[in-house]
Amino acid sequence: MSTILPLTGNESGAEVMRQIAPDVVAAYPITPQTELMHRFADYVADGKVPTELILVESEHSAMSACVGASAAGARVMTATSSQGMALMWEILYIAAALRLPIVMPLVNRSLSAPINIHCDHSDSMGARDTGWLQLYCENCQEIYDTGIQAMKIAENKDVLLPVMVCYDGFILSHTVERVELLEDHEVKGFIGEHIADHPLLDVDNPVTYGPLDLQDFYFEHKRQEAEAMRNAKPVVLQVAEEYEVLSGRKYGLFEEYFSKDAEYIMVCLGSAAGTAKAAVDELRAAGENVGLLKLRVFRPFPAEELVAALADAKRIAVMDRADGVNSIGGPVFSEIRAALYGRSSAKISNYIYGLGGRDIDIEMMKSVFQDMKDGKYAEEAFYLGVRE
Amino acid sequence: MNQMPEHPLERFLRMDRIPHIWCSGCGIGTAVTCFMKALDEAEIDPDKVVVVSGIGCTGRVAGYVKFDSFHTTHGRAVPFATGAKLANPELTVIVFSGDGDLFAIGGNHFIHAARRNVDIKVFCINNFIYGMTGGQVAPTTPLGARTSTSPYGCFEPPFNLPYLAESSGAVYVARWTPLHIRRLTHSMAEAITKKGFSFVEIVSPCPTVYSRYNRLGDGLDMIKYYRDNCRIENWADTKNVPMEMGSEIVVGKFVDIDKPTFLDYQRGQTDGK
DSSP states (O other): OOEEEEEOHHHHHHHHHHHHOOSEEEEOOOTTTHHHHHHHHHHHHTTSSOOEEEEOSSHHHHHHHHHHHHHHTOOEEOOBOHHHHHHHHHHHHHHHHTTOOOEEEEEEOOOSSSOOOSOOSHHHHHTTTSSOEEEEOSSHHHHHHHHHHHHHHHHOTTTOOOEEEEEETTTTTTOOEEEEEOOHHHHHHHHOOOOOSSOTTOTTSOOOSSOOOOTTTHHHHHHHHHHHHHHHHHHHHHHHHHHHHHHSOOOOSEEEESOTTOSEEEEEOSTHHHHHHHHHHHHHHTTOOEEEEEEOEEESOOHHHHHHHTTTOSEEEEEESSOOOSSSOOHHHHHHHHHHTTTOOOEEEEEEEOGGGOOOOHHHHHHHHHHHHHTOOOSSOEEESOOO | OOOOOOOTTGGGBOGGGOSOSOOTTOSHHHHHHHHHHHHHHHTOOGGGEEEEEOSSTGGGHHHHBSSEEEEOSTTOHHHHHHHHHHHOTTSEEEEEEEHHIIIIITHHHHHHHHHHTOSOEEEEEEOSSBTTTTOBOOTTOOTTOOBTTBTTOOOSOOOOHHHHHHHHTOSEEEEEOTTOHHHHHHHHHHHHHSSSOEEEEEEOOOTTTHHHHTTOOOHHHHHHHHHHHEEEOTTOOGGGOOOOTTOOEEEEEEEEOOOOOHHHHHHHHHTTO
16 A cells, blocks of 8 residues: 655655664755755654754764764765755765765755755766765656665665765755655565664674775775676666565666657756656657657666667767866766767767756757757757856 | 935945845844944945855845955855955955854854954854754754754754854954844944954844744844843853853853964064065
8 A cells, every 4th residue: 555645855855764764864954955854853853763863063074974873883864955965075985985875865956156056966966976876866756766765775785885866956856746655664674674784883893994095905995896886787776676566666777768769869867857758748749759868877877778778869969957067068978978989870969958947948858859850969068048 | 306315324235136035023134234334333444345154044144245245155154254364464354144154064164263363253143043944953052942953942052152252262252132233333343343353143033933933923022032131241251151042141242352363473473584
């Protein structure tokens, strides 16, 4: 039996945290994540979860406390956005390299400066090489489902890496949608009991976390971390399969929306994929051969699978809600073009859109497909919806 | 047609940014008015004033005042201000920010700027809560106070800000409320002309969040509360001025001492070399 509730994205995130019931949560307020933590603080105060919640003095402290608690053997979560994650930066790497399976909803918001509280992906994309897994959500149902799966992926013994569950600030975090929830016991059974790997609290087998590691072993440890990220790909798929058995909802590395036979394929992640689907529907109804590939798992990057999925495309347009500011293009574009290098003859163009919460609508999405049909191409990224 | 005369403080404001975002009954607007009057009282050239704010409701001050101003990231107003002052020591550098910004995420900067006695002025609106982000518990939230993240009352002891400032090394420390507009203005003027790290705490109503969670009424009710419960005690030992829920609030000028600033010390070492 599942419960169906009208929930915002942040409320979906709070439900995930309530049902996972982590041992420790450390958090600091930042818009637009705040309501998630308000609701979770209520659950803690009302005794609905046994979590130790500590409301620390900054995000740097929040992630540090998470690292301490996770190393001690606890199941740990936090949540943040934008500048909050930027302030966690130093500790993001440490959480991953110490192989601590922390799960963090990241409510995507643009980075300063200038200050802006609305959605883009500059925060998570900046952290793409920190060693965290990154899963992107299109809607509030996906926030819920992905959050539950994230914990199981993170704690898999072949992975043991932290996971970011990324969802678009305000667009999803503050939008009410229909969300189907599992029963508490189903979630509990699905994620299982947390058995920590080498916990500090195992006093019979004492360990030290993070000691000096110079030319002798640092490289080997980083190599193991890289291997864990490679291992994560089959684990993501395996957990998705198990989750489908439980919930009936299917997840993978990406979603192919009319893209299998399409000549013109858009690649997109996050909530804009919903808008892109509407554009694809309209164009398909008009007889156009277009499709969407919605990327869900950005880290680990599913290069092989993407190459296969995009093999027959004539043209590909990659949508980036973050600018690389590198004179090449956005981060999703760079990865896709690198993956397809030498393995596809398709022309790949890049569109930067929606920075700082700038709206993107169906007509704009359709214009991207029209550009592909018209053969419009440039080495540099196009900027969609900006005043030049 | 009669033309409206210009408001005497308009020259200090970016009128195209007005009306401001602060809620009715909030104390920040009053404190900003006192600040502008203090600049007049201190006879400071507005072209030599820099206002630096962090994030939060009070962080918006930097955007409304017509001085060179900087709206920094959360917690970093003090180091930005330190940089501005050291780059151009002629400037009067004011940090105008809130309790969450200055004492949680930015707490480390505050104590070290005070310890070094950097010649900047910190005006802190203390409304006991993170107002803008929705009323979360802060390091200034009194024991027992309800917030969006402490629904049954805060159980962490808060900072006593004047004591923290004095023990960290501030040369000027005062506390007032928006009820005490003349005294607050005068203290701000003194802080502005004082040489060294100066701190003025402005205990302020937050009718939208803090007062609502704690059933304290609207802005006017809070001003009445200050009238009935504030005790002016200049030179009070800062150790003895903590605030509790429903308690008396000791206000006044607590510290006014002289000692060399960071630049005095540094120049003492480097002059003639």
